[in-house]
Amino acid sequence: MPCFCEKNDRTELRVEADVAADPVWCHRCSCNLELEDLPLSKKLRTELMNWVLRYGEWIDWDHDDRLVPGGLVLETAHNKEGKRLTERMQQELGADFRVVFRSSVFGWLMYRKPVPAEAVYSLYGILPIYPPWLLSM
Numbered sequence: 001m002p003c004f005c006e007k008n009d010r011t012e013l014r015v016e017a018d019v020a021a022d023p024v025w026c027h028r029c030s031c032n033l034e035l036e037d038l039p040l041s042k043k044l045r046t047e048l049m050n051w052v053l054r055y056g057e058w059i060d061w062d063h064d065d066r067l068v069p070g071g072l073v074l075e076t077a078h079n080k081e082g083k084r085l086t087e088r089m090q091q092e093l094g095a096d097f098r099v100v101f102r103s104s105v106f107g108w109l110m111y112r113k114p115v116p117a118e119a120v121y122s123l124y125g126i127l128p129i130y131p132p133w134l135l136s137m
């Protein structure tokens with residue numbers, strides 16, 4: 001499946017978990033890519049799929065998308081695992097590719113007060129989007 005980039009040049013990749021998506025994205029155009037299309041070992045592909053299927057274990061979907069008890073710990077562990085898998089993917093793909101990891105920040109954004117945007121950016125590489133109710137806490 002081609003991405004939206006000109007020439008379909010998929011050498012900058014991002015590992016990021018989301019619901020019902022393969023865990024790899026084109027880092028330039030944010031198109032979701034199919035793991036099958038990448039030259040990865042079967043073992044790593046399986047581990048990546050198992051990892052993405054566990055995305056959201058910390059979210060209580062039935063109750064206004066709140067965190068489940070101990071959710072922050074689950075999310076942090078999932079992020080750690082994701083980072084580890086990203087490093088292995090980089091190793092398998094080699095120097096022709098650049099693979100970055102984007103953490104899930106769901107619990108972090110839900111249960112902590114807003115911090116300066118620069119702090120979030122240095123931690124996660126993205127700018128925070130705070131829900132309005134959090135800002136008035």
Ligand SMILES: [Zn+2]
Nearest residue numbers: 003005026029
């Ligand atoms: Zn692209």
